Amino acid sequence: xxxxxxxxxxFGAKRALHGVDLELPAGGFAVVTGPNGxxxxxxxxxxxxxxxxxxxxxxxxxxxxxxxxxxxxxxxxRELSALENLELYGRLYRVPERRERVxxxxxxxxxxDERADRVSSYSRGMTQRLALCRALLHxxxxxxxxxxxxxxxxxxxxxxxxxxxELRGERTILVSTHEPARIESLATVRIALAA
Amino acid sequence: xxxxxxxxxxxxxxxxxxxxxxxxLPAMLLFVVATFVVFHFALPAGxxxxxxxxxxxxxxxxxxxxxxxxxxVPEREQHVFDGLVLAPCDRSAIWLAKSLATLAxxxxxxxxxxxxxxxxxxxxxxxxxxGVALADxxxxxxxxxxGAMAVxxxxxxxxxxxxxxxxxxxxxxxxxxxxxxxxxxxxxxxLGLYDALFALLCWAAFEYVVxx
Numbered sequence: 001x002x003x004x005x006x007x008x009x010x011f012g013a014k015r016a017l018h019g020v021d022l023e024l025p026a027g028g029f030a031v032v033t034g035p036n037g038x039x040x041x042x043x044x045x046x047x048x049x050x051x052x053x054x055x056x057x058x059x060x061x062x063x064x065x066x067x068x069x070x071x072x073x074x075x076x077x078r079e080l081s082a083l084e085n086l087e088l089y090g091r092l093y094r095v096p097e098r099r100e101r102v103x104x105x106x107x108x109x110x111x112x113d114e115r116a117d118r119v120s121s122y123s124r125g126m127t128q129r130l131a132l133c134r135a136l137l138h139x140x141x142x143x144x145x146x147x148x149x150x151x152x153x154x155x156x157x158x159x160x161x162x163x164x165x166e167l168r169g170e171r172t173i174l175v176s177t178h179e180p181a182r183i184e185s186l187a188t189v190r191i192a193l194a195a
Numbered sequence: 196x197x198x199x200x201x202x203x204x205x206x207x208x209x210x211x212x213x214x215x216x217x218x219x220l221p222a223m224l225l226f227v228v229a230t231f232v233v234f235h236f237a238l239p240a241g242x243x244x245x246x247x248x249x250x251x252x253x254x255x256x257x258x259x260x261x262x263x264x265x266x267x268v269p270e271r272e273q274h275v276f277d278g279l280v281l282a283p284c285d286r287s288a289i290w291l292a293k294s295l296a297t298l299a300x301x302x303x304x305x306x307x308x309x310x311x312x313x314x315x316x317x318x319x320x321x322x323x324x325x326g327v328a329l330a331d332x333x334x335x336x337x338x339x340x341x342g343a344m345a346v347x348x349x350x351x352x353x354x355x356x357x358x359x360x361x362x363x364x365x366x367x368x369x370x371x372x373x374x375x376x377x378x379x380x381x382x383x384x385x386l387g388l389y390d391a392l393f394a395l396l397c398w399a400a401f402e403y404v405v406x407x
Binding site: 048049063064069071074075076078079080084088092094134 | 197200201204205208211212215216269272273274275277278279280281282283284
């Protein structure tokens, strides 16, 4: 699904990523770890197609429509409600039976009762749950998640654990995290980036 | 059909955001009306209609610049641009929707501003109104593309006018010509040609602007 050789990225004179090799087959679960500034987010952005590598080769075996990406930022509009945000993305991603799918995800991540509230009134944890709903909305074949446990409370983290357990083996998953122990048992590929 | 549905959904989103946040339109309205008030008192008594026409176009261009500067603020503040770019829709739909929303704000501001101008500066020719309508199209198509380029840079507030104003000079020439010339037809034609040409260029170029 993802094959990378000698992947690197420079921002001007600054080297953000260097010499990363990655072989993630379909159905695999890759965990990316490393200290702050080691290039985890850059690697994930490159794999998602949001940035171009400065060096190396990368092949991602799915089209843009089949990538679900969770970033540090939730990528949702604060002045829209959860429902409006997911409706918008559902339209753009051509999600079949969109309203049903949106409802299922909001229910699963505990946001159904707040679905009509503006995102600006959400806590950081609720916004992260919404961001997960957005990333999963179109049932992507490749899930790229940057620090998915950030800001989640214990209940939210358990919901995400359950989601990973459900998707493992069926979807290809690439996750960066500072808490590798939590998903260590799911990992089929481990990438440790150095600072 | 799905392209138009994407444009509709994205335009609706922009109008809804403005309806809730009220960030852009009130600022544009206040600016354009205040400009006319200042011009009204700044122009010497007995100034020509030609001078007033020039001032109208100065006010329109800078009011549009105010709106364009805010066009991508929601996407920038919440980094939503990444989410939109990743969606499988044609990326030019993002540009078209944003242009339409900006056009709606500019036209709404002008619906108030033009009567105020007519009141302060002794009327308004039909050819001026036609020129403004055509100029609006060019301003929004070009300005939205430039706004998307500027929004990802740190010097966006400087870059937007620097890139936009040179591209807006033909619009000002066409607009002023349509306002003051005895035969405004050729200036209106020029504005129409500018609109068509730059709409096509911007539509084709947007994909490359949002791709690293």
